[in-house]
Amino acid sequence: GENVEQHPSTLSVQEGDSAVIKCTYSDSASNYFPWYKQELGKGPQLIIDIRSNVGEKKDQRIAVTLNKTAKHFSLHITETQPEDSAVYFCAVVSGGYQKVTFGIGTKLQVIP
């Protein structure tokens, strides 16, 4: 089955700095890579996603890059703010969500 590794498990940054979270996967058939933000006591919420035919996608302060050859993708958050503090999950999807594997999550703390 799919194996997804997510690093780091915890990340502390100063407000205004950038944060980068990386995920690697094993199944070359995977074709959709979403990132979720989970705040305390809530369900995960999609923040950005990328499909296998795209190398990079940006939405304001958030960007995702995908390297299909190396089988890894990364979440980049610039100009971090305290409200960015949360747990972030990557996911790898193939077969139209019939196969979906999540990373273990990264707890991001933005220090004011």
Added chain:
Amino acid sequence: NAGVTQTPKFQVLKTGQSMTLQCAQDMNHEYMSWYRQDPGMGLRLIHYSVGAGITDQGEVPNGYNVSRSTTEDFPLRLLSAAPSQTSVYFCASRAYFRGENEQFFGPGTRLTVL
């Protein structure tokens, strides 16, 4: 739209008891799924459904049953609860056949089995 709703928010069971976790969505999504979230393990897919009357197993289906009689509802049943089923359970839905990939999650049910 209420989105994806789950009840109850919290539940404590004794080993061997049964219960049903409720999930409903009002977005007319074909695809619905159940995940469990455990510390250090991310979210793991339990069961999913691509439409009324169609269900299939995910990564960790043992000990759980599902059915899908309507588009809106997708209950998860624990027939005989075990301490290993202590977890936070999330229901999710997405539009499957319209090519949209965003998956919407409910607020979760925190289950403790003693």
